[in-house]
Amino acid sequence: MTSAVQSPQDYVQQKAAASGSSFYYAFLFLPPPRRAAITAFYAFCREVDDVVDEVSDPGVAATKLAWWQSEVGRAYAGQPSHPVMQALMPHAAEFGIEARHLLAIIEGCQMDLTQTRYLDFAALEKYCHLVAGIVGEVSARIFGQVDAKTTEYAHKLGLAFQLTNIIRDVGEDARRDRIYLPVNELQQFDVKAHEILKGVYSERFTALMKFQAERAHALYDEALALLPAADRRSQKPGLMMASIYRTLLREVEASDFQVLHQRIALTPLRKLWLAWKMQALGRF
Numbered sequence: 001m002t003s004a005v006q007s008p009q010d011y012v013q014q015k016a017a018a019s020g021s022s023f024y025y026a027f028l029f030l031p032p033p034r035r036a037a038i039t040a041f042y043a044f045c046r047e048v049d050d051v052v053d054e055v056s057d058p059g060v061a062a063t064k065l066a067w068w069q070s071e072v073g074r075a076y077a078g079q080p081s082h083p084v085m086q087a088l089m090p091h092a093a094e095f096g097i098e099a100r101h102l103l104a105i106i107e108g109c110q111m112d113l114t115q116t117r118y119l120d121f122a123a124l125e126k127y128c129h130l131v132a133g134i135v136g137e138v139s140a141r142i143f144g145q146v147d148a149k150t151t152e153y154a155h156k157l158g159l160a161f162q163l164t165n166i167i168r169d170v171g172e173d174a175r176r177d178r179i180y181l182p183v184n185e186l187q188q189f190d191v192k193a194h195e196i197l198k199g200v201y202s203e204r205f206t207a208l209m210k211f212q213a214e215r216a217h218a219l220y221d222e223a224l225a226l227l228p229a230a231d232r233r234s235q236k237p238g239l240m241m242a243s244i245y246r247t248l249l250r251e252v253e254a255s256d257f258q259v260l261h262q263r264i265a266l267t268p269l270r271k272l273w274l275a276w277k278m279q280a281l282g283r284f
Contacts, residue, residue, distance in 0.1 A: 008087035009036065012043035015084070019046055022244040025268075025275040026237035030143070037091035037142045038237075043084045045105060045135060052112040053176075065110050072102045096141045104134045116178045117193075121215075124182055125159065132162035136238070144234035149226065156223035157238060163216040164249045167209065171199060171260035181212065199260040209257035213249060220246055236282075240275040247274055 006014075016024050016039045023042050027035050048068055055061040075085040076092075076099045091097065108130030118124040136158030140150050166173070166180040173180060174197050186193065189208035196205070220242060227235060244266065252264050266274075 006083070008040075008083040011083040012040045012087045015043040015046050022241050022248075022266075022271055025244065025271045026240040028272075029240070029275065029279045030237060033091070033094075034142055034144065037088070037095050037097075038139060040084065040088035040091060041097065041138055041142065044088055044102065047082075047084055048106050048109045049131075052109050058113050061113055062110070065106055065113070068106050069103060072099050072106070075099075091142075095138075097138055101134055101138050104130050108134075112178070118180060118182050120182045120184045124180060127180075128159050128162040129155070132158035134158075136161075139238060140231075140235060143237050145231055146234065147228040147230045149228045150231040150235065153223050153226035153228070153231075153235075154238065156219055156226055157242060160216055160219035160223055161241065161245050163212065163219065164245045164252075167212050167216065167257075168248065168252055168259060168264055170196065170209075172263055174199070174260070181208065185211065196260065201258070201260060205260075206257050209259070210253075213253055213257075216249055217246075236279060240278040243274045243278050244271050 016027070019042075021042075023038075027038050027042070030038065048065065051061050051064045051068070055064060071080070071082055071085055074080060075082075075089050080086045080089050088097065108127060111127050111130065115127075118127065133155040136154035137151055140154035145151070145154075170179075170181065177197070179186075179193055179196055181191075181196075183193075185208065186196075189204050189211065191202070191204050191208050195202065224239075224242070227239075232239075247270075248264070248266055251266065252259060255264055258264070
């Protein structure tokens with residue numbers, strides 16, 4: 001007996017749900033058309049990100065990302081072949097999702113194949129702009145942005161999310177020989193790259209991580225201050241994610257930055273509670 005062919009919508013739903021990401025919990029409260037659009041967009045982000053994380057041969061990964069670049073071109077020419085693009089394209093015009101957005105995200109993933117260190121925060125910020133700022137920009141449009149100034153908020157919040165991920169994933173990234181913490185800041189706190197790669201904790205490492213966390217907190221505050229009043233209601237899903245991510249950052253701080261040997265995470269129930277609290281009560 002042959003099984004039923006999976007629809008593009010089912011494919012992206014499974015891709016988004018399987019990730020267990022904080023993003024998924026924020027989508028649950030959206031009306032169906034917006035939820036369908038953000039689920040398809042998030043599935044696209046997962047697909048290209050997984051190429052970098054799951055393909056061990058950089059040459060093969062580069063070829064796959066080049067295929068995705070071509071697929072974006074085909075999709076915007078009316079011929080999407082991948083289920084993610086088939087699910088996303090019906091929403092692209094309505095929510096202002098442009099080919100340049102998707103290509104920027106792919107470009108950020110390509111950086112991961114060629115660059116494993118960042119000299120300073122300005123260099124890291126360029127990477128974060130592609131893999132997180134652009135994601136924030138597209139998400140804000142899908143959520144129902146009406147004020148142009150909300151784009152700046154979305155980029156700032158995306159940067160805060162990405163820095164939170166970097167702080168949480170220092171050990172996991174080191175096992176892939178990647179260190180996103182800027183080289184000049186490692187030097188400032190006298191933390192050697194080989195110590196991070198070997199999972200060695202020290203007071204110097206803790207001081208470096210406190211510095212990173214303070215910057216991330218400042219970015220959350222700056223982002224929230226930038227959100228125009230006209231878009232506060234529409235951008236609730238982003239505020240839910242901010243609540244979840246900032247709680248995660250505080251958990252990492254509470255552990256005294258024990259991130260080299262483990263991945264600190266919130267339970268699904270706690271994520272759902274934080275999302276619901278923002279939805280129902282409008283507060284962190």
